Amino acid sequence: MAKLNPNYRKLSAGYLFPEIARRVREYSAQHPDQAIYRLGIGNTTEPLTPTILQGLHGRVTALGNRDTYSGYGDEQGELELREALVAYYAQRGVTLDPSEIFVSDGAKADAANIQNLFAQDSVIAIQNPAYPVYVDSNVVAGRTGEYDAAAGAYAGLRLLEGNPENGWFAAPPTSDGQGGPLDVVYLCSPNNPTGAVATREQLQAWVDYARRHGAVIIFDAAYAEFIADPELPRSIYEIEGASECAIELTSFSKFSGFTGVRLGWAVVPHALRTEDSEPGELNRMWNRRQSTFFNGASNIAQSGGVAALSEAGQRESRALVAYYMENARIIRAALRELGLEVTGGDNAPYLWVKTPSGPDGQPLGSWEFFDQLLHQAQVVVTPGAGFGSAGEGYVRFSAFGHRENIAAAVQSIREKLNLQR
Ligand code: PLP
Numbered sequence: 001m002a003k004l005n006p007n008y009r010k011l012s013a014g015y016l017f018p019e020i021a022r023r024v025r026e027y028s029a030q031h032p033d034q035a036i037y038r039l040g041i042g043n044t045t046e047p048l049t050p051t052i053l054q055g056l057h058g059r060v061t062a063l064g065n066r067d068t069y070s071g072y073g074d075e076q077g078e079l080e081l082r083e084a085l086v087a088y089y090a091q092r093g094v095t096l097d098p099s100e101i102f103v104s105d106g107a108k109a110d111a112a113n114i115q116n117l118f119a120q121d122s123v124i125a126i127q128n129p130a131y132p133v134y135v136d137s138n139v140v141a142g143r144t145g146e147y148d149a150a151a152g153a154y155a156g157l158r159l160l161e162g163n164p165e166n167g168w169f170a171a172p173p174t175s176d177g178q179g180g181p182l183d184v185v186y187l188c189s190p191n192n193p194t195g196a197v198a199t200r201e202q203l204q205a206w207v208d209y210a211r212r213h214g215a216v217i218i219f220d221a222a223y224a225e226f227i228a229d230p231e232l233p234r235s236i237y238e239i240e241g242a243s244e245c246a247i248e249l250t251s252f253s254k255f256s257g258f259t260g261v262r263l264g265w266a267v268v269p270h271a272l273r274t275e276d277s278e279p280g281e282l283n284r285m286w287n288r289r290q291s292t293f294f295n296g297a298s299n300i301a302q303s304g305g306v307a308a309l310s311e312a313g314q315r316e317s318r319a320l321v322a323y324y325m326e327n328a329r330i331i332r333a334a335l336r337e338l339g340l341e342v343t344g345g346d347n348a349p350y351l352w353v354k355t356p357s358g359p360d361g362q363p364l365g366s367w368e369f370f371d372q373l374l375h376q377a378q379v380v381v382t383p384g385a386g387f388g389s390a391g392e393g394y395v396r397f398s399a400f401g402h403r404e405n406i407a408a409a410v411q412s413i414r415e416k417l418n419l420q421r
Helices: 006-010 013-030 050-063 079-090 107-117 133-140 200-213 281-293 299-309 311-337 366-377 403-416
Strands: 101-104 124-128 158-161 184-188 216-220 246-251 264-267 342-344 350-354 394-398
Touching (some): 013 366, 050 299, 079 101, 101 107, 101 281, 107 281, 124 133, 184 200, 311 342, 311 350, 311 403
Parallel strands (some): 124 158, 216 246
Antiparallel strands (some): 246 264, 350 394
């Protein structure tokens, strides 16, 4: 008799986006004439740029020609794209070899699958709040106990608590804490949902910790191209020693508008090692994992990626990023005018907004403020609590959207949101 993987039943967090959709549906059904402004989801809205389109079209044409048709490609990704990525990293002084790069169909799958490289009893640390995939993939893999609703955490996972005092980026533990030192640490910078970006010093502290304890950092840099401040690191490999202890996951989704096209990559350096592995072994394991479970990203998407990394492609993608960042500026200005506390949105496309006080003078819960924004201003955001217990008392505004929709949402908030004073 087939038995199901019991770990799926432990998952608690799947309700976030369906629950948002349910509340919006219910509100719309009761108010069919009201326009709804969606600032909840981190989905790109602006069209692909001319250079990228040229790359995609060129490959489509090539596939229609017997002499230039290609089927399955290199398991790690086409060499032309991996070489373009090596050149892209070189722009910021990071030296990689194409064999250290694994092209994928996006960072989400890599973020979910990478835990497969590590032992079942690894001590896993995840930022709180965090992009839910890191937690859920480890839950499904059986590395946690049950979800403790009161604590807002899964037994066995170590949470790196974010808060305003540490700028939403926790430092490594100074003592080993319960359960010994951390083995695998997920860090996301620029962060989804908080928009916080780690400084060089903060990342150096984590790299030093990882090297001291033989830990591996999984660094999610999906939003790296949104960093405007030249002092802030865009890749963990800008930090000394990182190639010995860090895997980096990145994506074309947000900076080139590839959320639907699908293309990303993972960097697994040859120098990376753990206590029980030789340098190079993790790279070989990921190669084995990908060639066993994955058959490569779409060749059309890969040609789009090569185009995105060309000089013109990067210039156009930077303009796309600038467009979304202007949205972020518009949203931030309006929210601050209303007296709300806003962080993020300067080097990331997300604004992290503290809930205002309710009628009893106490700060509203994440879902309460979500409902207030929906009912009074018809604006949909994401409740911070959906990203982990530390997100309670916050909501996330996404800067992805057409400018006119952002402007209309902001106007609606200005005119209709009735905050307690
Ligand atoms: N990592 C983070 C932090 C994200 O927010 C997202 C998407 O929202 C992803 C990864 C997934 O990106 P992709 O579209 O490359 O799968």
